[in-house]
Amino acid sequence: MALLQISEPGMSAAPHQHKLAVGIDLGTTNSLVATVKSGMATVLQDEHGHALLPSVVRYMPEGDVVVGHDAQAQQSADPVNTIASAKRFMGRSLKDIADRAHIPYNFVDSSNATKLLQIQTRAGLKTPVEISAEILKTLKARAEKSLGGDLIGVVITVPAYFDDAQRQATKDAARLAGLNVLRLLNEPTAAAVAYGLDNAAEGTFVIYDLGGGTFDVSILKLTKGVFEVLATNGDSALGGDDFDHRIYCWVLDRIRESTSDFNPLSENDTRLLLTKARQAKEWLTDNHEAQIVCRLNNGLLVDVTLSATQFVEFTQQLVIKTLAPTRKAMRDAQLTLEDIKGVVLVGGATRMPQVRHAVEEYFKQTPLTNLDPDKVVALGAAIQANALVGNRSEDDLLLLDVTPLSLGLETMGGLVERIIPRNSTLPVARAQDFTTYKDGQTAMSIQVVQGERELVADCRSLARFELRGIPPMAAGAARIRVTFQVDADGLLSVSAREQTNGVEAHVVVKPSYGLSEDEITHMLKSSFGSAEADKVARMLAEARVSAGAIINSVTLALAADSHLISEQEKQAIETEIQNLQTISQAEDAAAINKAVDALNHATEAFAAARMNASVSHALSGKNLDSINL
Amino acid sequence: MSLNYFELFGLEPIFNIELAALESNFRKIQSESHPDRFVTAPAAEKLSAMQQATLANEAYLSLKNPANRAKYLLELQGITAISETNTAMPTDFLMQQMEWREATEDAVSAKDITALDSLLAEIRVEAKSLQDSLTSLLDVQKDYTAATDATRKLIFIDKVSEDINRAIEQIDI
Structure with a gap:
């Protein structure tokens, strides 16, 4: 299909240039970075030849931060300032950490029970997001040094069973590290990509992924470059x-x-x-x-x-604890053991013989171990990153992933109304209508929860927001439509609209367990520490690059497909292009960004028309194929 | 411009569809519209990709599951299979359902997963025979009244299966 080639900030617009993109496995115990070089996925090593970077961060007395082997070596000597396994705390509050008595860190007991936990170090209070950002920065530096240029973007892997708060925390960490996240990719799916492409595998496969701190099991159907996740399950606190x-x-x-x-x-x-x-x-x-x-x-x-x-x-x-999620995934996928073509073991913990035996006994077949269980996730992420930025010439890699946990709302009596069931293919949107229960009720509090239990108290609360301005009506007369949208990263946004007068509330689910926008901005500012003038120059440069990118892309689209829209619509778009070109000459980044938005807005109908055309073109091609068969 | 789900996948609007064609056309559409194809595209294109991919997923789910497919075919005929005013079910079917529910409860108290599994198998047989009659009612006889009854039974049966699966999950830990 006609995927437009668009250059990214800082890159030249040469059409067939190889774009630098990497996959990062941000692990509980070890982290890795990999890329695709001349068609081959390879893990990048540090200057000492190490591929694995221990996920350990040490805050030094002089204010430096040391990450990896050197930090790990000092763990016993300086335990409270040397943080390992920060991934276990991502998107979590202190009360979520069951075994904290045995973890030698100075956790800070926040008065707010739903607040992200913090760890007191000599460098001050640190969140798991900031600690993870240090690991990501180290890997970013390793990749840029090894590849000799700025990264366009990264794919970061997360456990499939990570909930919304944990995914959001991972994305925040990447932002703090100055990385452009192309996609959050589920670890077992990444492993399936690396395994499947390496072995030209077709059929239904199970990925059993026992890492340092998390357990995932995913069942995928592999057909000609399409990786379709049928079901996933796991335990985000077992490893x-x-x-x-x-x-x-x-x-x-x-x-x-x-x-x-x-x-x-x-x-x-x-x-x-x-x-x-x-x-x-x-x-x-x-x-x-x-x-x-x-x-x-x-x-x-x-x-x-x-x-x-x-x-x-x-x-x-512990081994038995991995089998219940495995059985659940099998049930959800409606499969029997005979349907499973192979079981791929991922994660360092699957080296333990008792784990291998348990898997073999359950599936009644010898698990596949021909890929390095430590590296397979990073390699899969690299392959996906390479495809996402358009380096892969064949258009044949498609990952269809699912949401691991059901999403719902609190209704009367603390019960959960499920809106999106687990294992729904992403992206997914679902709407549900609710009504008021009191006469004259003008506001409604909406609590969004994630989990499989019937009671709100047993699920994870993701956010609570209020819809105000409902016109006073008799109880049950108002119609409030709540829409959940989960994107391809597995992240949720919720909007609510009163149907009779159109009062609307929209939230990107973030507040209760995440960092606020202000907190991130503050952390970014203090980490850059650069002069105000630098920042202004940088923002202007970025705005101009994105202006150039969209002008280039829309111009190409118009040249190819302007027959899909009316002359009037075409002129409206061309006017916005000219406007943006003029504004880009000036020094005002905010004005440029605003003009970019305006151009984007003007092309929405055009983009939809092109999408329809490309879909129907694809189907007509397909129908001919099936006749030939 | 607004296609129904069968048109979206280029399929004839019948109950007995060719699942392989549905699956392969679904993949074809996702290959064109999945957000992964538009990661570096402008916002307007990302938005239309997200909408198209979401629609394709929803449509696929509606046509893949037999109960949903029958319900959707009836909707295309202007018939709402399940509505608040339309809840009557034949007595024998209700008795059958109560038996299944009781058997489920007994098996749950006994923590007997095998019993629940065989209950599921029994229900699958019943579902299969309903699907066979739906093929004839919807595709051949076009008897939408009888098809509505069969569809509602199939939806109820799906619900019972779902509840049994949930019950299994509660005891299988």
């Missing part, structure tokens, strides 16, 4: 970290058995033992027993031996 934690608890029990005067561990010792636990877990993948030896701060020597059998035994419940 390899939990296995470490079980070992840690087991070691604590052994210490308690061996000594009478056992004091609570210091933060440093907690971190030390957690690190030893992780090493023991990894060792047990290929060995029958692991020795855990270390000396605690108080002089106590820990020396215990953990057998693989014991490890399997006390982590059995």
Whole structure:
């Protein structure tokens, strides 16, 4: 199809130039960045040849920030300023973190229970969004150095089971890192893309993705470059970290058995033992027993031996916990085990033999492990990024993903009215009519929730907003239509409209668990720290680039398809183009942006007409194909 | 300009559609209109892609599921299968439904997933026979009164299946 080639801010408009786009796997334990070079997806390494960047951020006394291996090495020495696994806290308030007693950070107890949690470090209060932004900045720098230019955009992967708040937090982190997010991509879908294209796979596949902190299972149908997610399920607080934690608890029990005067561990010792636990877990993948030896701060020597059998035994419940979501996904997809062509294992935690056995036993087939479970997600994201910016010449990659959790509204009695069921293919919009329950009621409070339970109290509240100005009527007479729209990133926006007089309220679901626009702007300002003049120049340059891009694109569209609209409509568009060209000469970024919006608005009907034409053209082609078959 | 769902997918408006053609035309449309194709396009094009892709998903869902498809075909005939004033069901069908509901409750209290699964299988057989009669009623006899009754039964049956699936989810943890 005629996809228009549009150059991005900072890039030249050369039509067939390879555009720099990367995929980022922002993991709980490790993060990676990958790109497509000469048709091959490859993970980019740092100057020491490391592909994996440990997702650990350390705030230094001098004010620097260290990310990755060096930060990880100092975890035990400086636990409160060295934050690992920040992904587990994304889009979460403190009360959501069940095991915080065992996490050696200074969480700040906000008076507002639904507020994003914060961690006190020597660099001040930090949100998980800011901590994740540091990881993203490091990967951005690695990619730009390695590819030798500015990135046009990135695809960032998220667990399929991430809810709206967690997705929004991820997008905010990217914005803080100065990245243009082309798409948030579900991790299992990314893995399926990398696996499917690599193996020319066709049929129904299960992606079982047990990462450091999250578990996802997705079932996809692969047909000729189309990746259609049939169902997804998971647990956004279950992963390899939990296995470490079980070992840690087991070691604590052994210490308690061996000594009478056992004091609570210091933060440093907690971190030390957690690190030893992780090493023991990894060792047990290929060995029958692991020795855990270390000396605690108080002089106590820990020396215990953990057998693989014991490890399997006390982590059995964790493995079983992954099977319930797996069964749910199978039911939702209405499939039986015989329908499954292959099971792909993703995530470092699937290296554990007991996990592999459990998967094999359930699906009655040997899981596929021929791709590196640590890298497959980043590679898939890179392939998607490359396709999104238009580098891929064949137009044959299409990902049809779903929303993982049902979306609904609170109705009378604290009950949830489901509007969009889970596993709906994206993008999706659904409307529902509501009415008033009191005579003369003029306002209505709308609470948006996400989850599968019947009661509002058991679901996650995403936002609450008010529709005011409903004309006073008898109870039940008003008609309020609430529309939910979930976009291709899995992000929700909600609008409500009173049907009789058109009072409207629109929210992009963000407030209750997210950072406000003001907070982000403030963080961006303080991170740039540049002079006001620089900022003005930068905004002007960006406005001019986007003006040039849209003029170029609309001019091309008019040249190809102006027969689809009336002469009058065509002239209206041309007038807006001229107007924008004139305004772009001046130095006013706001005016340019306004003229861009005006041109966009003027072309809406034209864009819709072109869309219809391209769809019907595609179908007529298809019908001929089926006759030939 | 405003196409019905069958026209959108280039299909004849019948109940017994060729699912493979529906699926392949759905993909064809999504290949043209999915927002992924317009990531770097101007806002107006992004908007029309989002609207078209959303419509295609909605239409696909309506035609893929037999109960929804029958309901939609009746709508094209100006008939609302399920309305507030039209709730009467034959007694034998209501009895059948009550039996299913009771069996579901018993199985739930016994936490018996196998029983719930076999209940689902039983219901699928019933649904299949309703679908067969809908093919004849809608496509051959054009008997929309009888088709409306069958469609409503199919919608009720879908609801029972959905409730059983939910029940399974509650006990399968």
